[in-house]
Amino acid sequence: MRFILDRNTWQEIFGSISKNKVRTVITVIGVLWGIFIYIALSGAAKGMDNGFESMFEQIAKNSLFVWAQNTSMPYEGYKTGRPMQLKLEDATMIENRIPEVEYIAPRNVRGFFGSTPPSIGRGNKMGSYPLFGDFPAFTKIAPKKIYDGGRFINDEDIAQARKVAVIGERTQKELFDKGENPIGGFIKIDDVYFQVVGVHKFDQSGGFGGDGDIFIPFTTFRRLYNTGENVGWFSIAAYDDADVVQVEENIIDLLKNIHQVHPDDERAFGSFNLGEQFNKIVGFANGITFLSLVVGIATILAGVIGIGNILLISVKERTKELGVRRALGATPAEVRNQIILESVFLTVVAGVMGIILGAMTLAGINNLTQDIDFPYTNPTVPIPYVLGALVIMVVLGTLIGLIPAQRAVSIKPIDALREE
Amino acid sequence: MIEIKELHKSYKMGANSLHVLKGLNFSIKEGELVAIMGSSGSGKSTLLNILGMLDEADSGEYTLDGVPIKNLNETKAAKYRNKFLGFVFQSFNLINYKSALENVALPLYYQKVPRKQREEKALKYLEQVGLKEWAEHLPNELSGGQKQRVAIARAMAAEPKVLLADEPTGALDSKTSYEVMDLIQKINDQGNTILVVTHEEDIAHMCKRIVHLKDGVIVEDKKVEQVRASQYV
Numbered sequence: 344m345r346f347i348l349d350r351n352t353w354q355e356i357f358g359s360i361s362k363n364k365v366r367t368v369i370t371v372i373g374v375l376w377g378i379f380i381y382i383a384l385s386g387a388a389k390g391m392d393n394g395f396e397s398m399f400e401q402i403a404k405n406s407l408f409v410w411a412q413n414t415s416m417p418y419e420g421y422k423t424g425r426p427m428q429l430k431l432e433d434a435t436m437i438e439n440r441i442p443e444v445e446y447i448a449p450r451n452v453r454g455f456f457g458s459t460p461p462s463i464g465r466g467n468k469m470g471s472y473p474l475f476g477d478f479p480a481f482t483k484i485a486p487k488k489i490y491d492g493g494r495f496i497n498d499e500d501i502a503q504a505r506k507v508a509v510i511g512e513r514t515q516k517e518l519f520d521k522g523e524n525p526i527g528g529f530i531k532i533d534d535v536y537f538q539v540v541g542v543h544k545f546d547q548s549g550g551f552g553g554d555g556d557i558f559i560p561f562t563t564f565r566r567l568y569n570t571g572e573n574v575g576w577f578s579i580a581a582y583d584d585a586d587v588v589q590v591e592e593n594i595i596d597l598l599k600n601i602h603q604v605h606p607d608d609e610r611a612f613g614s615f616n617l618g619e620q621f622n623k624i625v626g627f628a629n630g631i632t633f634l635s636l637v638v639g640i641a642t643i644l645a646g647v648i649g650i651g652n653i654l655l656i657s658v659k660e661r662t663k664e665l666g667v668r669r670a671l672g673a674t675p676a677e678v679r680n681q682i683i684l685e686s687v688f689l690t691v692v693a694g695v696m697g698i699i700l701g702a703m704t705l706a707g708i709n710n711l712t713q714d715i716d717f718p719y720t721n722p723t724v725p726i727p728y729v730l731g732a733l734v735i736m737v738v739l740g741t742l743i744g745l746i747p748a749q750r751a752v753s754i755k756p757i758d759a760l761r762e763e
Numbered sequence: 764m765i766e767i768k769e770l771h772k773s774y775k776m777g778a779n780s781l782h783v784l785k786g787l788n789f790s791i792k793e794g795e796l797v798a799i800m801g802s803s804g805s806g807k808s809t810l811l812n813i814l815g816m817l818d819e820a821d822s823g824e825y826t827l828d829g830v831p832i833k834n835l836n837e838t839k840a841a842k843y844r845n846k847f848l849g850f851v852f853q854s855f856n857l858i859n860y861k862s863a864l865e866n867v868a869l870p871l872y873y874q875k876v877p878r879k880q881r882e883e884k885a886l887k888y889l890e891q892v893g894l895k896e897w898a899e900h901l902p903n904e905l906s907g908g909q910k911q912r913v914a915i916a917r918a919m920a921a922e923p924k925v926l927l928a929d930e931p932t933g934a935l936d937s938k939t940s941y942e943v944m945d946l947i948q949k950i951n952d953q954g955n956t957i958l959v960v961t962h963e964e965d966i967a968h969m970c971k972r973i974v975h976l977k978d979g980v981i982v983e984d985k986k987v988e989q990v991r992a993s994q995y996v
């Protein structure tokens with residue numbers, strides 16, 4: 344230990360390394376490249392991971408959507424091509440029959456999916472915004488951040504079919520004056536006055552929902568547009584430990600049963616399983632991380648083996664020098680430690696340079712992707728990974744240094760010094 | 764300072780064995796300047812390597828400064844070499860990527876002398892061999908004679924009890940050889956014990972005593988009138 348901390352040791356090692364520049368540079372490049380690949384790849388994978396994470400932050404990861412389409416098979420006297428319609432009672436059935444469902448939110452919309460947008464305005468200011476009829480449960484599936492002082496639709500709103508609305512940031516900007524408090528203010532939706540009870544925050548990084556969306560109670564929506572028991576689609580969240588693919592299947596089967604659809608009809612109900620997509624993406628990101636780990640480690644290993652090789656050659660070249668050192672009083676341990684330390688030092692220097700270079704590359708990529716719509720955030724390699732890589736390099740450097748070091752001490756000084 | 768008794772050494776080569784040293788006896792006192800003479804292959808280097816603890820005798824006794832040298836492991840031998848002995852080789856054996864100063868300072872590094880003192884001391888010895896101005900030069904920027912003087916400075920820097928020189932002038936022309944011998948004589952004048960292996964008569968006569976080896980035995984061991992090298996320089 345004293346040997347490692349001794350300044351003289353390092354002067355000697357630094358001397359030997361800096362005086363053999365070509366060898367040092369070649370050696371360093373191998374390991375540098377390895378650690379660079381490792382850092383750059385795993386950082387990029389992490390960045391993508393983070394990107395997807397923040398995209399999915401606004402919606403339950405185990406969520407799925409179900410909507411109605413037309414049948415594609417005749418069944419029980421019904422002809423093919425019969426239009427399907429989801430009903431409010433379907434939600435109750437699903438909740439009662441499928442225990443894996445944690446939340447179910449029936450939803451309706453105007454001004455989205457091709458339907459005519461409602462006319463929305465305030466005084467002489469007008470705008471076009473999608474209008475959703477929602478239950479409070481919707482925020483359990485796709486959490487909405489509401490600005491201070493406001494709230495989302497609650498059970499009272501539903502029960503009394505209150506004329507209240509939660510508006511988006513853009514809606515606020517376009518319909519209200521600067522500095523004006525929108526809460527308590529009134530907007531006109533298709534000639535009916537609604538009181539604003541909340542403004543929801545729009546998250547730039549996410550891909551769900553817009554900054555102009557207006558939410559009103561489901562029951563109010565029903566009264567306004569005479570939709571009766573009809574539901575546009577269901578947003579559903581399954582429990583975290585549920586198998587979302589299975590839940591999706593169960594729900595569709597149940598709906599087919601209720602609506603008398605052929606069990607094999609694939610078209611009657613449409614669904615989109617976010618949970619499944621999410622799992623695929625997570626799997627993809629994990630795969631990339633794992634791949635970068637394997638590639639990185641393999642490259643580092645190759646680099647370190649390269650160091651070992653070059654040190655081995657250099658030990659042969661330096662046979663005479665090592666003999667002279669022994670004649671001048673270097674003990675075998677001192678010779679061995681010097682070679683090992685040279686190996687470790689080269690490895691670590693190369694590693695640190697690779698880490699710095701990799702980090703710079705990651706920062707560069709981060710800057711480039713800042714403005715474009717690509718799920719890529721904060722591509723950092725976790726510190727433990729970096730430290731782990733350094734530890735691995737020290738260990739590998741030592742192990743690989745042992746071979747040339749052993750070679751160096753196995754040469755007797757008298758043989759090293761023999762005059763030809 | 765040095766005492767050997769019935770020193771034997773043979774080299775095994777397959778089934779054969781070559782008996783190189785066949786029972787050598789002598790003793791060298793402090794301050795002596797001894798030439799080991801003999802033709803090529805007579806065992807001079809073998810003897811010097813044993814005295815230098817780079818090799819071990821098969822049998823016999825070797826005492827250095829009162830310490831019996833026997834059954835040394837490599838570590839112990841390294842420590843003794845560092846403490847007791849200075850080496851000068853025919854081919855100089857300077858480390859080519861180190862400056863003259865760093866070369867001279869190297870044995871002090873293995874003595875764990877701090878760097879500042881190491882450099883001061885190394886510079887002092889470079890000055891003694893007249894190469895202070897060349898301290899920062901690499902060996903390949905020096906002439907043969909200069910290299911050997913750096914090597915001698917390096918051997919002396921550790922302040923050894925005995926200086927062992929194996930054909931120190933073997934790679935030099937006669938003028939440079941005399942310069943090196945002049946230096947060796949001056950170091951001896953300061954009271955240092957020196958052994959010089961040579962096969963050249965004139966070099967041997969610049970020492971104070973000649974031990975003549977032939978076929979592995981000492982055929983002659985005589986004191987001589989020292990020829991001063993300075994008169995030829």
Ligand SMILES: Nc1ncnc2c1ncn2[C@@H]1O[C@H](COP(=O)(O)OP(=O)(O)O)[C@@H](O)[C@H]1O
Binds near residue numbers: 801803806
């Ligand atoms: N390591 C060795 N293995 C076998 N034979 C050796 C070895 N070293 C020296 N010899 C032989 O021993 C003899 C003496 O060698 P050496 O001591 O180098 O002689 P000198 O230095 O007087 O020329 C020579 O015949 C040489 O070939």
Ligand SMILES: [Mg+2]
Binds near residue numbers: 807808809
């Ligand atoms: Mg010889």
